[in-house]
Amino acid sequence: MSEIDSMRLDKWLWCARFYKTRSLAVDEIGKGRVTVNKANAKASREVRVGDTIDLRQGNVPREVVVRGLSGMRGPAPVAQQLYEETPQSLALRAELAEQRRLAPEPSAALAALHTGRPTKRDRRDIDRLRKDPASSGWGDRWSASIDD
Known part of the structure; x- marks a missing residue:
C-alpha cells in the first residue's frame, strides 16, 4: 500500500x-453489478479510502469498505488488507451459503451422475431400450387413446 489518494475503480477491484482481470472488472461494472456509495459507477470512477463498494462475485453479493489503495496487484494476503467486509455482508454470505448447503441445485445432482459422453455400455443400454421398448418399460406410459 502506498501514498495514493485515489485510483480507478476497475484497477482497485483488480x-x-x-x-x-481488469477487463472482467470493467464488464461487471458496465452491467451495473458494482456500485460505489450506493450509486452506479463507471470503471473510471475514482475510489478513495472510506468508500463503500457493493459488488457481486457470481451469485455472492459483497459489501466492502475501502481501507487502502495499491498501485499494483500483489499477493492475496496483501490484497485482503485493501478492504474490510461489513458485518452485514458477512452475515448475508453465511446465510446464503447455509441455504445452498441445505437446498442444493437439483441439476447439480444430475450432473454428478452423468458427466460427459455416454460410455459404450450406456450406449448399448440405450440401443436395447429403443429396439425392444415392451420388455424394458420404455413405452409403459399411460395413454388416452380410444382403443384402450
Whole structure:
C-alpha cells in the first residue's frame, strides 16, 4: 500500500483480487453489478479510502469498505488488507451459503451422475431400450387413446 489518494475503480477491484482481470472488472461494472456509495459507477470512477463498494462475485453479493489503495496487484494476503467486509455482508454470505448447503441445485445432482459422453455400455443400454421398448418399460406410459 502506498501514498495514493485515489485510483480507478476497475484497477482497485483488480488489485484487491475481486476479479482476475481488469477487463472482467470493467464488464461487471458496465452491467451495473458494482456500485460505489450506493450509486452506479463507471470503471473510471475514482475510489478513495472510506468508500463503500457493493459488488457481486457470481451469485455472492459483497459489501466492502475501502481501507487502502495499491498501485499494483500483489499477493492475496496483501490484497485482503485493501478492504474490510461489513458485518452485514458477512452475515448475508453465511446465510446464503447455509441455504445452498441445505437446498442444493437439483441439476447439480444430475450432473454428478452423468458427466460427459455416454460410455459404450450406456450406449448399448440405450440401443436395447429403443429396439425392444415392451420388455424394458420404455413405452409403459399411460395413454388416452380410444382403443384402450
